[in-house]
Amino acid sequence: MTSCGKPNQDTTGYTKTFPVESGGTLIDATIGEPSGLIYMVAGESAAAAISGNIFNKLLKYDKNLDIEGELAESWLISSDQKTITFKLKPNLKWADGKPLTSEDVLFTWKLVTDENTRSPYASDYQLVKKAEAPDSNTFSVTYDKAYAPALDSWSGLQVLPKHLLEKQDIHTTAFARNPVGSHYYKLDSWTHGENLKLSRNPKSVLGPANIDKLITRIIPDNSAQFLELMADNIDSMGLDPIKYSRIIPARPELQKKLALYKELGNSYTYLGFNLKHKPFDDIRVRKAINYAIDKQEIIDGVYLGLGINIASPYKPGTRWSNPELKPYPYDVEKAKALLKEAGFADSDGDGIVERDGKPFAFEIITNQNKEREKSAVLIQRRLKDVGIDVQIRAIEWASFISRFIKTGDFDVVVLGWGLGLDPDQFSIWHSSQNQPGQFNFINYNNPQIDALLEQGRLELNPDKRMKIYHEFAKVLLEDSPIVYLSAGYGLTAIHKRVKGIDSPAPPAGIGYNSHEWYIPEQLRRAETGRNEIAEK
């Protein structure tokens, strides 16, 4: 029984090349079960991961993060930059055979902007003043004023079928658990708390994918997921740095069958100041802290080297990231000099600097996230070197947000931003966005930044836009309202039976061509389960 259900143990096949062929099953795992598969109301990443295989969008990002058409064949921006007209590809069909037309797109837009729809993502679409579907494959939207992130927003809205949802309540409809889409896959079954099974949609509007079935198992515990990966019961999972750089490389039997991928995400960790609180309103103090923190130490110690130093809030290597900017180096002397300039000195010789008799002490708060907690500990030590007394507090997420962030009752946070692909960061940095619950909770207020953000929203020409955001990042770095700590790599292990994966990862990440991945027949997992074999 020991070898029951074990796949072909001839690991030599994993390094060979095979011609592309279709078929096979890819099994992955998620720690959370999606609440439903209508992403606009579900909202969580577990839902996005699966609904993204079922529904199409008008536009998408290609390998190099340039926008291209998905359902749309072409799109035209009017000369005043206010109207975008999308032409759909011809003969689009839903998985149930009904035609997919611009009426469906219009319906989806109406749905997401409807007063009664509980969507967290409606704001981008509410800016559309007028949406029309003049004929079955034309869809046009008109904005009050030019809105540059518009194209990005249309690469985020999953188009839903009007004929199945028209008279339904979007919040309770059974469609959320039994969806009909138009993309590469369709949902076959969903066993609550256990798994979701997808199979190829023969009517896929973009043609067939290679892999026949996608199964997502719900395994909430990371260690259990890793055991399942080791036992070859799942094909891929996201890794933490320890598994990526210590555990797997130390085990030859895992190295033989698992391929490791790293890709930069659109996210970073930062230390943010409450700019309304003294002394963080003083740029010299912010810069001193920036110089005093050794970012490389955080990358090496917390992320085991699997991260990079950044100098702008954009993914390095992409168009929006300004290559001329350099992160603040680790420089204790400069930090001390800046603190002195700002009036801080250690007059009583206790190792902590004071200004007006008040010692420089503050609390860093963060949510219960191991990496952020560890980063805070390293920061605490480095700031002690320059005479700043730091305490750390880690708080459960919902309390963290409502008790501290929303009320503005904090000095310094260690947090992260996970961002979309559009460079617009109006909601994070614009001075108008600092009401409770909004995202400029550090109260950043810089007229120059405000102007650049407003300009960036109005400019649809990518090259001109790039210049604006390069300037924006430069001013931001100089002003140091936050300290960029690191951008960690996204780490993934995928079984070597899966072929056709780009390595190293292109700017869009390895997943951009997952429909082209394939599993050669020889390398497939025995389709029968362990018990069935045990029977024989």
Place this chain on the structure above:
Amino acid sequence: MLKYLVKRVLWMIPLLIGISLISFFIMHLAPGDITNNEAAFNPKASEESRQKLRELYNLDKPVIVQYGLWLKRMGTLDFGNSFASHQKPVFWQTTDKDGNVTKGMIQEALPITLMINILGLIITLSLAIPLGIIAARKYTQWQDKSITLFNFIGFSIPGFWLSLLLMYWLGVMNNWLPISGLHSINYESLDTWAKIKDSISHLILPVIIPSVTGLAGITLFVKNGMLDVFHQDYITTARAKGLSEHKVVYTHALRNALLPLITIVGLSIPGLIGGSVIAETIFAIPGMGKLFFDSVLMRDFPVIMGILTIGSTLTLIGNLLADLAYAWADPRVRRGVVRN
């Protein structure tokens, strides 16, 4: 007796209202609500849409008003719908106008947890009673000492650690047992026998590990109960009458020694429906513990309240049953009850 029963059942109503009131307020003491979950901390999600959500869920009203609304719904036994899980009904399934059935969250989770915990309790009891008897009969001899040592180890080992080790040894190194989940991926395509075997093999670890770690307490209970009884006069009398040791132990001593166990089992009823967050998370079992934990993290108030209400109802019923069982097993109590 009937009067006593009716009285006890009627008493449960004010008790339940009190419990729900306290739970509701404690729940709202924790900062945050459904709109503060991790997905909402996305620059694409605006504060206006979150405010709108709060209004739609009545979260902008004072807590006492929200409690009133909840109690009103509970009056018609309507547990409401989850905020977080696509408005799934909290307790029992609903059918929409097209005949689509949406299962209730507790309806889905409770049977799984109940099954695992009842199986676990049966295993615990069927091991603990014999072990306790042996330990009492061989008191201070090597059998007693080794049982104590075994229990001590079982009690001290963290369940999650033992689980992971066994998952690795039995699942990864040897492929004897599945690692996590309730069914194999190809469960649907199996025949009936294979389905049963599949389900059993998935249940072995999640059922046995908590039973082993929970063994110590009950074994000690049985052992001490037996030791107490062994010193009673009627045991001496039974021995003096020349009854066989077997008869003395199993007929005269055991029945009396097991009385406290009824209380223990009665008290374990809330645990039976509660489920363990850690075990359910590690073994990927969609049970009550995980459901409750997730609901608290998401501030999914209707689900939290639903679980607490059903939990406290079942606990009160469990207490009642334990009292009745006690009366049935112990004539002294029974007479006391009747006199009341």
